[in-house]
Amino acid sequence: MTHNCSKEHDRELERHIINGDVDVYDSLRDMYVGRLVNIHAQGLMVMGDLSLEEDRLYTLDLHLPEPVNDQMVIHLGVDCLWTREADLAGKYWIGFSIIDASSQALQSIQALVERLGESY
Numbered sequence: 225m226t227h228n229c230s231k232e233h234d235r236e237l238e239r240h241i242i243n244g245d246v247d248v249y250d251s252l253r254d255m256y257v258g259r260l261v262n263i264h265a266q267g268l269m270v271m272g273d274l275s276l277e278e279d280r281l282y283t284l285d286l287h288l289p290e291p292v293n294d295q296m297v298i299h300l301g302v303d304c305l306w307t308r309e310a311d312l313a314g315k316y317w318i319g320f321s322i323i324d325a326s327s328q329a330l331q332s333i334q335a336l337v338e339r340l341g342e343s344y
Contacts, residue, residue, distance in 0.1 A: 240264060244340040247287045248272075251299070258318065260286060263337065265330055268302070270318045275307045281323070292339060293332045300325050 246260035248270050258272025276282065286298040301324025308317045325333070 240337040242336065242340050244289045246289065246336070246340075249285045249287065251283045251285045257282075257284065258316075261317075263333060265322070265333060267305075267319065267321045268300075270320070271310060272316050272318050273314060275309075275316045276304045276318055278304050278306055280304050282320070284320070286336075288336065290339075292335045293328065295328070295332050298329050298332045298336070300329060 241262050242260050248257045248260055249255065250257050256273070257276070258270040261269045261271050263269075280303070282302050282304060284300045284302055286300065288296050288298065292298075300322055302320035303323050305319045305321055306317075307319075309315075310317050
């Protein structure tokens with residue numbers, strides 16, 4: 225999987241591919257956004273069925289396949305940085321910056337990475 229992203233959105237932290245089914249929902253609109261592809265403490269990337277608006281704030285819920293830190297859902301406030309059409313018809317890559325996360329959410333992201341993640 226490759227993704228060409230402009231330098232302005234290059235990440236400072238190591239990304240972690242998630243080897244598990246983590247579904248991502250827009251909690252305000254109660255709408256399925258897509259599947260979590262990778263994550264770190266400052267951002268995440270999703271493969272989705274629809275293109276979201278760039279430079280817009282969203283509240284996302286990451287639905288976990290198994291409990292992490294006794295949680296089945298991680299709640300995050302994010303800023304949509306970019307969207308790009310994927311090679312698969314009707315699919316989109318969507319990049320987010322995490323702008324609001326509780327300390328428990330950040331701990332759960334770390335635990336998720338340790339359990340299901342793979343660095344690249």
